[in-house]
Amino acid sequence: xxxxxxxxxxxxxxxxxxxxxAIEACARAGIAGIAPWRDRLQECGVxxxxxxxxxxxxRVSGLCxxxxxxxxxxxxxxxxxxxxxxxxGAECLVLVVGGLAAGSKNIADARRQVRDGIAALLPYxxxxxxxxxxxxxxxxxxxxxxCVNTLAQANDLCDALGEGIGVxxxxxxxxxxxxVEREIERAGRRILAFHVCDWLVPTRDLLLDRGMMGDGVIxxxxxxxxxxxxxxxxxxxxxxxxxxxxxxxxxxEVLRVCKERIATVC
Ligand code: ZN
Numbered sequence: 001x002x003x004x005x006x007x008x009x010x011x012x013x014x015x016x017x018x019x020x021x022a023i024e025a026c027a028r029a030g031i032a033g034i035a036p037w038r039d040r041l042q043e044c045g046v047x048x049x050x051x052x053x054x055x056x057x058x059r060v061s062g063l064c065x066x067x068x069x070x071x072x073x074x075x076x077x078x079x080x081x082x083x084x085x086x087x088x089g090a091e092c093l094v095l096v097v098g099g100l101a102a103g104s105k106n107i108a109d110a111r112r113q114v115r116d117g118i119a120a121l122l123p124y125x126x127x128x129x130x131x132x133x134x135x136x137x138x139x140x141x142x143x144x145x146x147c148v149n150t151l152a153q154a155n156d157l158c159d160a161l162g163e164g165i166g167v168x169x170x171x172x173x174x175x176x177x178x179x180v181e182r183e184i185e186r187a188g189r190r191i192l193a194f195h196v197c198d199w200l201v202p203t204r205d206l207l208l209d210r211g212m213m214g215d216g217v218i219x220x221x222x223x224x225x226x227x228x229x230x231x232x233x234x235x236x237x238x239x240x241x242x243x244x245x246x247x248x249x250x251x252x253e254v255l256r257v258c259k260e261r262i263a264t265v266c
Contacts, residue, residue, distance in 0.1 A: 002224060002236055002266040004259050008033025008061035010195065010239035011040050013254060015247045019044040020052060022251070027056035029255040033235045035062045035094075035193075041084060050088050060090040061235035062133065062168065062193045067095035067146070069117030070110050074098070078121045082130050091234065092133040092192040093125065094168050099144045110147045119161055126164040133168035133192040134158070138176075140206055150174070151183035158190050169227060170195035170239065172210060175218040184226045191232040196220055196266060197240045208243035212257060214265035224266060236262060 009031055014022045019040040026034050034053070041049050041063070053060060066081035068074055085093040097114040100107060118132065125132050134154040137146035148154055151174055154167045167187050172195070174180045184191070198216030203209050213220055224236070238258045240246050246254050 001221065001264055002262050004263050005032055006234075006236045007031050007259060007262050008035055008059065008235035008237040009255065009258065010035040010064065010237050011037050012064070013238050013240045013246065013258070014251050015241070017251055019049055023049075023052045023056055023058060025251040025255060026058060029252070029259065031058075031255060031259070033059040033061045033237070035060065035064060035090075035235075035237050035239075036088070037064045038081060038084065041088070046084050046087050053088060059235065060088050061237045062092045062094045063088065063090040065094045065096045065135075066121070066132070068098040069114045070098040070101040070147075074117055075120060078117075079124050082121070082125050082128050086128045086130050090130070092131040092166070092168070094133050094135050094193060096135055096137065097146045097148045099142055099147050107142065107147055111153075114147060115157060115160065118157065118165065122161060122164055131192050132165045134165065135168035135170055135193075135195075136173055138173045150177055150179065151187065152179055155183055155186050155190075158187070166190035166192040168193035168195065169223075170197075171218050171220055171223050172197050172199060172239075175199060175223065180223070181226050184223070184230050187230060189231045191227050191230055191234075193234060193237060194224070194227050194232060195237045195239045196224075196262075197238065205243065208241045210240045210242055212240060212242075212246060213238070213261040220266045236266065238262070
């Protein structure tokens, strides 16, 4: 099973904590990495977050998130996201690319906007030395969050756009895809992040009912072995949106269970 030393906690898992509290909780639990969301980062202040991360020696497996290329103001916001990611030493900036533009029914057009948006952002990200990680999202989010819905689509974008771009593979979004193992192999060294949680049956909420690893139906070890065979050596990032369950438990308990499950079912 997986090595606990590679565990990183996405702050969505500790939704009720400030970034300072999340950093301190991870450090107390002996967890080596964290992946903040930008709202929590901005509340904390980027310089203060950088100081806290260094004090506690935490790796930053990614910053969530840039993207939303079909929304107004996307370019300035994404450049700020690149700057923030660079300042806190993030290993990548995760891109949730955006869904349909307001009032649109044209998903092909949305996908073109996403490709053009990433292409426009890339020179800035390359100059900052910040890799961009396209995260394909499950198709149930195509309208409102991300119109890149398979790893094949994300790989196609990487092929088209060249250096400085890769993928974030989240088991929750890709586990169902019959092409996933082939596309993991194709992604190869472009895999920049690996997110874990589980798919519960039944799932009661499209966004906020993710399961703890081992409580659902995803064969996480198999996907982890595939990404490692493809060359990935980065963090195992736990990202659990769970309004009715894990968000209501003490952080110490959540982190203890994450460590156990990484060691036993991942
Ligand atoms: Zn994710």
